[in-house]
Amino acid sequence: QTCVVDNAIDQKISASVTRQVSTALAKAQLTCMNVKSRGRLATCPSGFKVTACSCGMACGSWDIRGEHVCHCQCAVMDWASARCCKMSI
Amino acid sequence: QTCVVDNAIDQKISASVTRQVSTALAKAQLTCMNVKSRGRLATCPSGFKVTACSCGMACGSWDIRGEHVCHCQCAVMDWASARCCKMSI
Amino acid sequence: QTCVVDNAIDQKISASVTRQVSTALAKAQLTCMNVKSRGRLATCPSGFKVTACSCGMACGSWDIRGEHVCHCQCAVMDWASARCCKMSI
Structure with a gap:
């Protein structure tokens, strides 16, 4: 049994996932900031x-x-500063 | 030929992929730990x-x-500590 | 009306999308480098x-x-070094 319909659907899914995942991940980035305190x-x-x-x-x-x-x-310490990062999509 | 079935399936796939990609990415985060050694x-x-x-x-x-x-x-050095991070999805 | 075909296709899509999205996302990682200057x-x-x-x-x-x-x-300063990171797929 060759499941032609199944295979066709699988191929469609694979193409769509590849396209959408790379588009979504391309927007994902590391966002960083500094926080300085006395x-x-x-x-x-x-x-x-x-x-x-x-x-x-x-x-x-x-x-x-x-x-x-x-x-x-x-x-003896006068100030401290944190480098803070997160992933943003 | 208008590929009615293809189009219907394409729409289903696209909706499912969009939903699952954003759900998965929403959970993606920067995971960090400290490793201190003498x-x-x-x-x-x-x-x-x-x-x-x-x-x-x-x-x-x-x-x-x-x-x-x-x-x-x-x-002269007594200890070293690494801040270690990775992306976890 | 129970949409047997729809449901079968939906299940198929969902399973395949889940698998492929996690495979694609698993490749996303933190890429880092060092830049040292005088x-x-x-x-x-x-x-x-x-x-x-x-x-x-x-x-x-x-x-x-x-x-x-x-x-x-x-x-008095002789060199500076930056640890540089980004998200990459």
């Missing part, structure tokens, strides 16, 4: 994730608390 | 990419080796 | 966003100008 903590808005932190006093030691908060570790 | 190297698990590195000793000089390894450059 | 600025190529910056002189204080430029802030 002190040693900086928090990304909801929906964004921290990708990196920058700190005052030339300090390169930081950690990320939860998914959204940059924490600058050096003893 | 010494000057920290490695992201496979599937993740390094987006940033943090280092002990307040050191802000680092580089990324391959796609997965943070390398803290300062002379 | 001085205090490093710039990501177009289409990429800065996720983090690394600086010479152990400097951990940096900021991101526009979406593409790392700026290392410490007084």
Whole structure:
């Protein structure tokens, strides 16, 4: 049994999926922003994730608390900045 | 010949694909984690990419080796931490 | 009227679309690269966003100008490096 109708439908589906997925994904991009705060903590808005932190006093030691908060570790600290990114479609 | 059946099926397919692509993409997000290690190297698990590195000793000089390894450059180093992200659908 | 043919076609479409959409989306991933320059600025190529910056002189204080430029802030600076990422299919 050669399922001619089935195969024809499958081919239609495959072409449509390929076209629509690539169109949709072509619009998808990484959206990023910076959030700078006084002190040693900086928090990304909801929906964004921290990708990196920058700190005052030339300090390169930081950690990320939860998914959204940059924490600058050096003893004396004047500002903290979070680089926040998300996928937007 | 007007391909009435073809057109009907095409419409069904297009509607289904549009619905499923947007549902799937709506769930797509940036997934991130931290990997901290003693010494000057920290490695992201496979599937993740390094987006940033943090280092002990307040050191802000680092580089990324391959796609997965943070390398803290300062002379004396106690720990290294990698921020690792990937797209998850 | 129970639209037996319609329902059969709908089921077929739905199953095939689900399979193909996840296959297509599974190929989408985060693509990253490093751009290192002398001085205090490093710039990501177009289409990429800065996720983090690394600086010479152990400097951990940096900021991101526009979406593409790392700026290392410490007084004396010999190199700057940008970690640049984008979504790719």
